[in-house]
Structure formats: structure tokens, C-alpha cells
Amino acid sequence: MSDAYSPIPELNLLKEFADRIGPGQYSEGFELHEYGKEVGLHTWSEHPEFLERFIPFAHATHSGSHYALWRCDDRTDLAALPIVLVGDEGDLYVVARSLPELFQLLAIDSEFLDPDEVEEHSDGHQEFLVWLDRNFGLGPPEDLDALWAEQKECDEQFRTWASRFVELDDY
Numbered sequence: 001m002s003d004a005y006s007p008i009p010e011l012n013l014l015k016e017f018a019d020r021i022g023p024g025q026y027s028e029g030f031e032l033h034e035y036g037k038e039v040g041l042h043t044w045s046e047h048p049e050f051l052e053r054f055i056p057f058a059h060a061t062h063s064g065s066h067y068a069l070w071r072c073d074d075r076t077d078l079a080a081l082p083i084v085l086v087g088d089e090g091d092l093y094v095v096a097r098s099l100p101e102l103f104q105l106l107a108i109d110s111e112f113l114d115p116d117e118v119e120e121h122s123d124g125h126q127e128f129l130v131w132l133d134r135n136f137g138l139g140p141p142e143d144l145d146a147l148w149a150e151q152k153e154c155d156e157q158f159r160t161w162a163s164r165f166v167e168l169d170d171y
Contacts, residue, residue, distance in 0.1 A: 005032070005035055006035040007078065008078045008099065010100065010103075011035070011057060011079070011099065014103070015032055017128070018031075021123075021124040021128075022124065025124035026123075026127065026128035027106035027128060028110050028111045028118075029060060029061040029062050029110075029112075030111070031058060032057060032058045033057070033059055035055070037057075038056070039066040039086055040066075040086070044086075044165070045166050050165040050166070052071070053071045053072070054068040054069065054071070054084065054086075055068055055069040055071065055078070056068040056086070060086075060087075063088050063089075064088035065087045065088045065089075067085060068084050070082045070083070070094065070158060072161070079098060079099040079100065081098070082154050082158065083095050084158065090169060092162060092166065093155050093159070093168075094154045094155035097150070100136050100138060101147070101151075103132055103138065104132070104136075104138045104140065104147075105147075106128070107128065107129055107132055107138070107140040107141075108140055108141070108144075109121045109125045109128075
């Protein structure tokens with residue numbers, strides 16, 4: 001049996017980094033939790049087809065929102081799966097098209113992924129930026145509006161699929 005945090009090398013790299021500097025010390029509100037841990041998705045729908053398509057892996061905010069991989073298809077590269085925000089206030093939407101894209105968003109260092117809300121960076125933020133560049137050749141998004149626009153198609157695909165099981169708010 002492996003001691004790895006997950007079957008996803010990219011998440012294992014992040015877990016090693018987080019263990020080294022301390023949880024929640026590099027991006028506001030974000031903290032890895034037990035891979036695959038139940039995070040209340042059953043409150044959205046108890047339909048097995050809905051529940052089996054999510055793999056929760058992290059807290060997204062201090063208030064109880066989570067990130068989960070969405071198994072939108074049968075691809076074997078789990079790091080290439082979209083990331084869904086399972087919000088504590090009724091939000092359910094795609095926030096990133098892949099783990100590297102989520103890591104790039106975490107470089108903003110705001111639990112709501114909004115650079116205008118950053119008053120001061122987390123203690124390990126600079127170290128995270130170095131880690132992100134070293135491991136993925138990425139930094140904070142240069143054009144956040146373009147990134148959100150690119151992510152929108154994936155979110156629309158998710159909303160079409162999820163609406164078979166749950167009622168989603170318009171935004």
C-alpha cells in the first residue's frame with residue numbers, strides 16, 4: 001500500500017509542500033484535507049451517478065466550502081479533470097479546468113480568488129510562488145478575465161450535467 005496522499009502526482013507534490021511549510025499557510029482559505037473525504041455532496045443529491053463523479057480534496061474557504069475533482073469523463077489523467085467549488089452557501093460550479101489551473105488561481109492568495117481582496121499575503125505565499133514556478137512553470141494568472149472566459153465553457157458543460165440531479169442557481 002502506498003503512503004501517497006492521493007493517486008495524483010500533482011496533488012502529492014502540493015501535499016509535500018503543505019506538510020513542509022504548514023497547512024493553510026500559502027493561499028488564503030485553502031487547505032488540503034483527506035483525499036476523497038465526504039464533504040456534504042449528498043445534501044445536493046443522493047443519486048449515485050451524481051456522487052460518484054466527485055473526488056473532494058481540499059477546503060476552499062474558512063467557512064466550509066470545498067474543492068472537488070469532477071469526473072466529467074473517463075480520462076486517466078486525474079490532474080486534467082475540472083475542479084468544482086462545492087460552496088457552503090449553495091454554490092456549485094467549475095472554478096478551474098485542471099489542477100495546474102487551480103494552483104495558478106491559488107497563487108492569487110484570496111479565498112474568493114479575487115486579487116482585489118488581498119490585503120496581505122499568507123506567510124508562505126512567496127514560497128508557494130517559487131514552488132509553483134519550479135514544478136509547473138506557472139505563476140499567478142496574468143489575465144484573470146481571460147482565464148474565467150476560458151473556464152466558462154467547462155462550467156456550462158458541468159451545469160448541463162449537474163442539472164439532471166440538482167437545481168442550480170443562475171448567475
